[in-house]
Amino acid sequence: MSGLAVALVGSVVDFFAEPFRVEFIRTGALAALIVGVMCGVVGCVVVIRGMSLLADSYAHGVLPGVAVAVLFSSGQSDPGQFAVLAGGLAGGLVTAAGTAAIRRRAGLKEDTAAALMFVFMLALGVVLISRASNFAVDLTAFLFGDLLAVEPGELPLTAALAALLLGAFALLYRPIVLVSFDRRRAAALGLPVARVEFAIMVGLALCVVIGFRVVGALLVLGLLIAPAAAASMLTRRLPAMMALSAAIAAISVPLGLLFSWHLDVAAGASIVLVAVGICIAVVLGSSQRLL
Amino acid sequence: MLSARGASFRYPGAGEDALSGVELTIGVGSAVAVLGPNGSGKSTLLSAIAGTLEPRRGELAVNGRVAYLPQGIEVDRDFPVDVRDVVRMGRWGRGRWFGRFSADDDAAVAAAISALGVDSIAGRRFGELSGGQRQRALLAQVVAQDAEIIALDEPLTGVDRPTAARVGELIGRWRRDGRCVLVATHDLAAAADYDLVLALNRRVVAFGPPQEVLVEPTLQETFDGAIATIGGRLVDTSHRHPGAA
Numbered sequence: 429m430s431g432l433a434v435a436l437v438g439s440v441v442d443f444f445a446e447p448f449r450v451e452f453i454r455t456g457a458l459a460a461l462i463v464g465v466m467c468g469v470v471g472c473v474v475v476i477r478g479m480s481l482l483a484d485s486y487a488h489g490v491l492p493g494v495a496v497a498v499l500f501s502s503g504q505s506d507p508g509q510f511a512v513l514a515g516g517l518a519g520g521l522v523t524a525a526g527t528a529a530i531r532r533r534a535g536l537k538e539d540t541a542a543a544l545m546f547v548f549m550l551a552l553g554v555v556l557i558s559r560a561s562n563f564a565v566d567l568t569a570f571l572f573g574d575l576l577a578v579e580p581g582e583l584p585l586t587a588a589l590a591a592l593l594l595g596a597f598a599l600l601y602r603p604i605v606l607v608s609f610d611r612r613r614a615a616a617l618g619l620p621v622a623r624v625e626f627a628i629m630v631g632l633a634l635c636v637v638i639g640f641r642v643v644g645a646l647l648v649l650g651l652l653i654a655p656a657a658a659a660s661m662l663t664r665r666l667p668a669m670m671a672l673s674a675a676i677a678a679i680s681v682p683l684g685l686l687f688s689w690h691l692d693v694a695a696g697a698s699i700v701l702v703a704v705g706i707c708i709a710v711v712l713g714s715s716q717r718l719l
Numbered sequence: 720m721l722s723a724r725g726a727s728f729r730y731p732g733a734g735e736d737a738l739s740g741v742e743l744t745i746g747v748g749s750a751v752a753v754l755g756p757n758g759s760g761k762s763t764l765l766s767a768i769a770g771t772l773e774p775r776r777g778e779l780a781v782n783g784r785v786a787y788l789p790q791g792i793e794v795d796r797d798f799p800v801d802v803r804d805v806v807r808m809g810r811w812g813r814g815r816w817f818g819r820f821s822a823d824d825d826a827a828v829a830a831a832i833s834a835l836g837v838d839s840i841a842g843r844r845f846g847e848l849s850g851g852q853r854q855r856a857l858l859a860q861v862v863a864q865d866a867e868i869i870a871l872d873e874p875l876t877g878v879d880r881p882t883a884a885r886v887g888e889l890i891g892r893w894r895r896d897g898r899c900v901l902v903a904t905h906d907l908a909a910a911a912d913y914d915l916v917l918a919l920n921r922r923v924v925a926f927g928p929p930q931e932v933l934v935e936p937t938l939q940e941t942f943d944g945a946i947a948t949i950g951g952r953l954v955d956t957s958h959r960h961p962g963a964a
Contacts, residue, residue: 476798535732602811609800609808613860616769616787617812664844666799 447689448682456575456642459586460681460699463642464651466590468677469597470635471656472670473628477608481539482629483652485527485546486520486636487645491553493519494570499556513585513637520633523549528629573644573696582641589638593631600627605666643696650700651677658707661714676706720899721745721768721868725777728763736775737763740922745901745915750894752910752929753903755919756942756955761903762790764919765870768901783867783899788857790872790903796846802856803841806831809863831863835885850877858886868899875904905955907933 447453474483497515523545530541569577597604603624606614615621639648659673684699691698727739738760745751753761766772767779769787786809809831810824820828832841835855840848845856854877861869875883893900894914902913910916916932918924918941925932925941938946938953945956 472799476795478795599817602808602816605800605804606808606811609794609798609805610789610792612766612771612789613787613792613808615771616766616785616789617808617864618770619812619816660797660799664799664801664842665804669799 443690444686447685451580452576452578453685453689455580455583456578456695457681457685458583459578459642460575460685460696461678462583462587462590463639463648464655464677464681464699464703465674466594466635467639467648467651468655468659468674469594469670470632471652471654471677472659472666472673473597473604473608474632474652475656475660476666477628479632480649480653481546482524482527482542483632483636484649485542485549486523486633487640487649488546488553489519489523489549489633490516490637490640490645491519491570492549492556493517493522495553495556499559510585512641513589516637516640517634519549519553520637521630524626524629524633528626569644570640571644571646572694573640573642573647575642575695575699578642586638586641589634593634593638596627596631600624604628643700647696647700650704651680654700654703654707655680658703658710661710677703680706720747720749720782721780723774723777723779726767726774726779727776728760728767728772729775730763730772736921738919738921739776741777741779742923743917743926745899747899748894748897749915750890750900750913751902751915751917752913753901753917753919754905754907754910754932754938754941755903755924756945758921759919759941760921761919762872764917765789765872765901765903768868768870781868784864785868785870786861786864786866788861788871788874790876792853792857794846794853796844798844798846800845801842802837802845802848802852802859803828803832805845805856806837806841806859806863809860812864827863827865831859834862834889835859835882851879851882854878855882858882858889862889866898868901869893870901872903873905874902875906907938907953907955 448457474480493515494512497511526545526548527538527541530536530544531538603614603619606617606619607621607624611621635652636645636648639651643651655673655676656669658676659669663669663672680699680703684702685695687693687702688695688698722744723741726741727736729736741764753764755761763772765787766789767774768781769785770781806828807820810820810827815824832838835858837855837859840852845853848856854874858874861871874886878886890900890902904910911929911933913929915927916929917926918932918937920941920943925937933953935946935953942955947954947956
């Protein structure tokens with residue numbers, strides 16, 4: 429091999445490897461990988477059930493929960509990872525319960541109920557934040573994530589929660605598929621439909637809460653929807669769709685970080701842009717399903 | 720196997736009962752045609768037997784597992800399940816929400832697919848099928864449940880003649896096996912082939928053998944006077960397509 433070829437190969441390797449020689453990039457990449465795989469799988473349930481707007485409302489519902497966590501952490505500059513997660517989860521669950529209650533009591537359609545809770549929780553979050561003088565958590569980081577600020581110590585909790593959530597979805601796979609396929613048949617087969625649907629809503633809220641720390645409350649929706657939408661166009665069966673969706677989300681992480689490093693742009697947004705880009709490429713290029 | 724004593728049913732949020740004062744007893748090995756115009760309570764009764772609607776008053780006793788075929792299905796074209804998956808769902812309701820399928824489960828699914836002749840489309844996405852093909856897949860799901868009581872809500876909607884014949888054979892086999900079969904239908908001629916006929920019009924108008932129920936006065940009361948005699952046969956005109964001859 430000539431010296432020129434060696435130098436060329438070295439440059440290419442450097443291009444791909446350089447960002448990942450930095451520890452905070454490696455930590456962020458690992459966090460995004462965990463969140464990406466989790467969102468890739470859970471996003472398939474969101475897509476097949478047509479819950480995209482609901483997922484978006486949960487993402488915004490996290491805001492007042494985080495703000496309350498900050499308000500109750502008076503005197504601390506940083507409310508801590510657990511308090512933020514607990515507050516965010518509470519906000520997501522209130523959004524889920526509120527959406528279900530509005531639907532049931534007012535008889536409104538799901539998208540209308542979800543949009544009502546969405547704007548209510550967002551407005552409530554902004555009001556609470558405006559009252560919190562010690563709100564040290566950067567609102568921009570909340571909305572768009574701060575991937576490169578993820579501490580190595582945060583990874584075990586993120587991984588444990590993601591594993592717990594994916595385990596619960598694996599355990600409830602058949603009930604989830606059946607209620608998504610046809611609620612009447614699910615009920616006739618003895619399935620507690622309302623409980624399964626509540627479990628799905630709690631799982632989605634938990635997914636959003638785990639994900640928003642890494643890619644932000646606005647962009648977590650991108651990782652939930654884009655890989656799953658792309659996978660749905662390439663596969664015929666749900667297990668294959670989940671595996672492909674998780675793979676698309678996973679590959680979006682290193683590619684997004686490469687763009688982010690070399691173009692000096694936001695990391696979380698770059699990952700989501702790659703995932704959406706893959707989805708658009710599939711839309712343009714797919715004529716038939718592979719699996 | 721199945722009995723009702725003064726049972727009334729009302730959907731959540733509704734102002735009045737969809738079906739009231741139901742009194743009936745159905746034993747093993749009986750095939751029952753459930754007749755009535757649209758909104759008469761046929762689907763209400765079958766869904767109550769399937770356990771998805773509790774009586775508001777009275778009692779409904781169901782002794783045995785129920786396989787229920789509701790009317791129609793709204794599934795997105797892209798919903799990622801194939802026909803085999805849909806048939807397998809029939810086995811999930813037997814306490815198999817978790818864990819692996821047994822050899823018996825796999826055999827029941829294969830037999831159900833074969834019984835409805837959906838072998839050739841078993842790998843096709845359910846949402847991409849025609850209405851008749853979907854109905855065959857859903858009927859196969861019912862067969863896979865291997866239940867003691869089978870409740871079919873207008874099972875022949877959209878199916879071709881060979882499939883209708885297969886369904887007729889299945890009903891005959893279920894009856895011989897000692898199962899209880901209830902079929903909601905508008906077809907008065909077909910109802911004559913059942914052991915019993917239940918005529919509904921938001922209440923039980925008549926219940927008994929076909930020769931007792933399929934008589935003009937009872938049918939006129941059941942179908943609100945929309946029964947005509949065409950070619951010497953009684954025909955329900957309330958359910959005929961506006962453009963039909």
